[in-house]
Amino acid sequence: GDICEPDFIKQLFKTEKIDIVLHFAAQTHVDLSFWRALEFTYVNVYGTNVLVAAAHEANVEKFVYVSTDEVYGGTTEEEFDESSPKRPTNPYASSKAAAECFVQSYWERYQFPAVITRSSNVYGPHQYPEKVIPKFISLLQQNRKCCIHGSGLQKRNFLYAADVVEAFLTVLKEGKPGEIYNIGTNFEMSIAQLAKELIRLIKKTSSESEMEHWMDYVKDRPTNDLRYPMNSEKMHNLGWRPKVPWKEGIKKTIEWYKENFHNWKNSEKALEPFPVAEPFAQLSGP
Secondary structure (H helix, E strand, O other): OOOOOHHHHHHHHHHHOOOEEEEOOOOOOHHHHHHOHHHHHHHHHHHHHHHHHHHHHOOOOEEEEEEEHHHHOOOOOOOEOOOOOOOOOOHHHHHHHHHHHHHHHHHHHHOOOEEEEEEOEEEOOOOOOOOHHHHHHHHHHOOOOEEEEOOOOOEEEEEEHHHHHHHHHHHHHHOOOOOEEEEOOOOEEEHHHHHHHHHHHHHOOOOHHHHHHOEEEEOOOOOOOOOOOEOOHHHHHOOOOOOOOHHHHHHHHHHHHHHHHHHOOOOOHHHOOOOOOOOOOOOOOO
16 A cells, blocks of 8 residues: 555554554655655655544554654764754655654644654665665675765764664654654764775775775765764663674675575666656646
8 A cells, every 4th residue: 555545544544453653654765856856755745644644543552753864964073963953955855854844743733642763874684775785785796886976975874774673662662752763873984985895895805906996986966965973862761772783784784685686676777876767657645
């Protein structure tokens, strides 16, 4: 089903007796959002509105809206906490920020038990290879170069999937309605560093010149935030901290992609330096 279909969603709540909602459903590819901003707005904002309205009508116990660190916009210095202003710089982040506002309005108006989370970049097995870590791994495993947007100096915080699962379980159990929680990690790496790390692990080399051979610098996206450092003290106070070290997490991830890259439909398309934008033709809804 589709969160943008109100009749389907209402029927789902009615027949399945749903009492808790974890809302992950979204269009999430930043590069693609510049080409398909209307679709991102429709799915991420309108779809969230449909879902939160149906959840409110069904009187659910808790509604967790899964947002992103990108709603803060980029920074070179400050560390974002949950009260930091939202300054999104791309259509994807803007749509997530707008959807947050819809969710918060139901808390303000009805005391609807909604919680919002904003997490760092997640990586691990089973991730579609349009995302940077599985993309670089898959390219290198096919003896192709890592495509790096712009300078490659943009830094990202990487959080292993199992740690994020634990964070959501903690929020479901301990998270307070009306609150926002940053799910972050101090582990930070530039995209160029990330490429070199994966080249070292997959191509078994530490030679700088050989590493450069496997890196292909392409033009940058229209905006590319430098960093998203977050303060996750509120989550730590609930009893959660990330546990999986980078070395362990990335090793498991590389091993998984050796065997499973072709599990996805159109997985080869996901390895292009920039997404292939097909027209968004159909808008159903109000």
